[in-house]
Amino acid sequence: xxxxxxxxxxxxxxxxxxxxxxxxxxxxxxxxxxxxxxxxxxxxxxxxxxxxxxxxxxxxxxxxxxxxxxxxxxxxxxxxxxxxxxxxxxxxxxxxxxxxxxxxxxxxxxxxxxxxxxxxxxxxxxxxxxxxxxxxxxxxxxxxxxxxxxxxxxxxxxxxxxxxxxxxxxxxxxxxxxxxxxxxxxxxxxxxxxxxxxxxxxxxxxxxxxxxxxxxxxxxxxxxxxxxxxxxxxxxxxxxxxxxxxxxxxxxxxxxxxxxxxxxxxxxxxxxxxxxxxxxxxxxxxxxxxxxxxxxxxxxxxxxxxxxxxxxxxxxxxxxxxxxxxxxxxxxxxxxxxxxxxxxxxxxxxxxxxxxxxxxxxxxxxxxxxxxxxxxxxxxxxxxxxxxxxxxxxxxxxxxxxxxxxxxxxxxxxxxxxxxxxxxxxxxxxxxxxxxxxxx
Amino acid sequence: xxxxxxxxxxxxxxxxxxxxxxxxxxxxxxxxxxxxxxxxxxxxxxxxxxxxxxxxxxxxxxxxxxxxxxxxxxxxxxxxxxxxxxxxxxxxxxxxxxxxxxxxxxxxxxxxxxxxxxxxxxxxxxxxxxxxxxxxxxxxxxxxxxxxxxxxxxxxxxxxxxxxxxxxxxxxxxxxxxxxxxxxxxxxxxxxxxxxxxxxxxxxxxxxxxxxxxxxxxxxxx
Numbered sequence: 001x002x003x004x005x006x007x008x009x010x011x012x013x014x015x016x017x018x019x020x021x022x023x024x025x026x027x028x029x030x031x032x033x034x035x036x037x038x039x040x041x042x043x044x045x046x047x048x049x050x051x052x053x054x055x056x057x058x059x060x061x062x063x064x065x066x067x068x069x070x071x072x073x074x075x076x077x078x079x080x081x082x083x084x085x086x087x088x089x090x091x092x093x094x095x096x097x098x099x100x101x102x103x104x105x106x107x108x109x110x111x112x113x114x115x116x117x118x119x120x121x122x123x124x125x126x127x128x129x130x131x132x133x134x135x136x137x138x139x140x141x142x143x144x145x146x147x148x149x150x151x152x153x154x155x156x157x158x159x160x161x162x163x164x165x166x167x168x169x170x171x172x173x174x175x176x177x178x179x180x181x182x183x184x185x186x187x188x189x190x191x192x193x194x195x196x197x198x199x200x201x202x203x204x205x206x207x208x209x210x211x212x213x214x215x216x217x218x219x220x221x222x223x224x225x226x227x228x229x230x231x232x233x234x235x236x237x238x239x240x241x242x243x244x245x246x247x248x249x250x251x252x253x254x255x256x257x258x259x260x261x262x263x264x265x266x267x268x269x270x271x272x273x274x275x276x277x278x279x280x281x282x283x284x285x286x287x288x289x290x291x292x293x294x295x296x297x298x299x300x301x302x303x304x305x306x307x308x309x310x311x312x313x314x315x316x317x318x319x320x321x322x323x324x325x326x327x328x329x330x331x332x333x334x335x336x337x338x339x340x341x342x343x344x345x346x347x348x349x350x351x352x353x354x355x356x357x358x359x360x361x362x363x364x365x366x367x368x369x370x371x372x373x374x375x376x377x378x379x380x381x382x383x384x385x386x387x388x389x390x391x392x393x394x395x396x397x398x399x400x401x402x403x404x405x406x407x408x409x410x411x412x413x414x415x416x417x418x419x420x421x422x423x424x425x426x427x428x429x430x431x432x433x434x435x436x437x438x439x440x
Numbered sequence: 441x442x443x444x445x446x447x448x449x450x451x452x453x454x455x456x457x458x459x460x461x462x463x464x465x466x467x468x469x470x471x472x473x474x475x476x477x478x479x480x481x482x483x484x485x486x487x488x489x490x491x492x493x494x495x496x497x498x499x500x501x502x503x504x505x506x507x508x509x510x511x512x513x514x515x516x517x518x519x520x521x522x523x524x525x526x527x528x529x530x531x532x533x534x535x536x537x538x539x540x541x542x543x544x545x546x547x548x549x550x551x552x553x554x555x556x557x558x559x560x561x562x563x564x565x566x567x568x569x570x571x572x573x574x575x576x577x578x579x580x581x582x583x584x585x586x587x588x589x590x591x592x593x594x595x596x597x598x599x600x601x602x603x604x605x606x607x608x609x610x611x612x613x614x615x616x617x618x619x620x621x622x623x624x625x626x627x628x629x630x631x632x633x634x635x636x637x638x639x640x641x642x643x644x645x646x647x648x649x650x651x652x653x654x655x656x657x658x659x660x661x662x
Contacts, residue, residue, distance in 0.1 A: 274490030
């Protein structure tokens with residue numbers, strides 16, 4: 001009996017092994033017969049797992065009835081770019097109406113290379129066109145010949161590949177962006193008007209500029225500080241020198257510093273940006289020289305404070321509360337700190353003149369300051385103060401451009417009203433004429 | 441020479457980049473990218489000048505024993521001490537950032553400590569003051585001193601009530617009228633200002649390119 005035990009154990013093991021093997025192995029796949037549904041075909045398909053960015057030669061699918069690969073692949077150069085994009089269009093596979101057909105995968109390879117790369121996917125409800133080159137991981141090189149293959153992707157993961165197609169075009173950069181024609185026309189028109197008024201001003205044509213209270217109050221504010229024997233605080237904004245508002249502010253600073261030098265009033269100019277600081281210092285120094293008082297220039301009057309926004313505010317507020325300046329100028333670009341600065345200045349009892357092109361900060365300045373230069377008035381201030389013909393000409397040029405815009409808006413209102421009353425569609429052509437396309 | 445060379449650079453560069461805007465070709469883009477990479481490098485060097493200015497100002501104050509001169513030490517000591525610690529313990533530079541990004545934080549150096557526990561709370565405190573200043577500024581602005589100020593006050597009340605649930609309880613029209621004020625009169629005014637700003641910017645840039653505006657040159661401008 002004991003001799004039979006190993007044989008019995010062996011038989012038991014063999015039986016268990018056979019049962020386990022029977023349970024693990026799926027039944028052999030049967031070829032789908034004609035007329036079977038695609039769903040049934042897909043259930044029986046044996047596929048290898050597809051990983052993105054791998055060669056699609058590993059992808060296989062049994063093409064059943066109705067599973068036709070995409071075709072008609074056309075590759076064209078994407079317009080108005082730097083030669084870094086191609087447009088791939090194709091005809092959809094026949095299963096676009098099937099729930100199992102989920103989309104398309106676009107593969108690409110450089111001519112002469114073996115490896116295909118998955119460069120993008122499209123959902124079934126998207127257009128059958130794809131812009132290759134937008135993904136920074138798969139850039140398109142200008143002048144390089146590519147080959148494309150498009151696969152129809154099914155819910156089960158099956159991909160039915162199209163034939164390999166050599167791109168009919170290679171990517172190339174364009175010399176002119178056709179989407180910017182209207183911008184160019186606008187620029188030429190604006191430039192022409194500005195230059196026209198430059199020359200008109202130089203010829204001595206009298207130009208009227210409407211008075212701006214904030215600019216006219218600058219002299220008064222400087223005089224007030226002089227009479228009180230207190231300093232003037234000038235904040236040239238918190239932005240960089242590349243900001244036009246900062247440049248405009250530096251120009252006004254030059255004029256203010258000249259007056260300050262003439263009157264012998266102390267001036268304080270804290271800066272947030274080191275480049276703005278160096279320019280502001282040179283501007284103030286030059287203004288003192290022009291006023292004939294270079295010896296009165298104090299190097300410590302123009303200084304760098306910090307680049308941190310709220311640390312800068314804390315520093316300037318501290319100056320306001322300690323030094324009690326009689327006049328505060330806030331001219332340039334400001335953000336969330338505008339109200340903190342202006343409200344502290346208001347509490348310190350100073351006369352305040354502000355100016356910014358930041359639309360969101362204007363209400364705060366208007367509320368807390370005595371005078372506010374709104375938007376473009378900041379840019380116009382230097383021309384008002386200097387009264388140089390070319391500067392005045394540029395303002396008249398701006399006004400002429402605004403006149404054109406106002407005329408177009410008025411025309412739009414009239415056409416719109418006509419369309420509402422008469423039921424016509426006359427506004428369309430004007431909209432097409434003035435609407436700027438979204439360009440890269 | 442001190443004036444003409446910068447003016448020539450600006451004129452050539454300005455015209456070049458106006459043209460560049462209309463050329464999407466790769467060479468044009470390369471030129472633009474090259475320039476934009478240069479600009480921050482120049483800015484980094486200028487920071488040295490800024491630190492020099494701050495040090496000079498406060499050392500003068502200490503030397504002259506000017507009013508509140510003791511506080512100048514509070515500027516100068518951290519100004520040099522914190523970068524010193526950052527240099528000798530570079531791993532402490534990114535400590536705070538790593539924590540916020542969900543990364544492992546192994547050390548907390550002096551730089552990290554000062555930034556997270558001193559600078560950030562102080563800045564947050566300054567920012568939070570804005571809430572109180574808005575209240576006081578609103579109180580001053582919304583006084584019905586004239587007809588226009590009364591219109592402003594009414595508009596502000598409607599918009600504010602339109603933004604909060606109690607407004608809808610008081611009257612269903614509050615949110616609608618508030619939205620209308622924001623979408624039409626308010627947006628119209630904002631666009632008008634933006635339009636003027638756009639033209640003003642263009643005109644200023646043209647004045648700089650053509651050398652009419654020279655104050656950006658500092659002392660060399662005149």
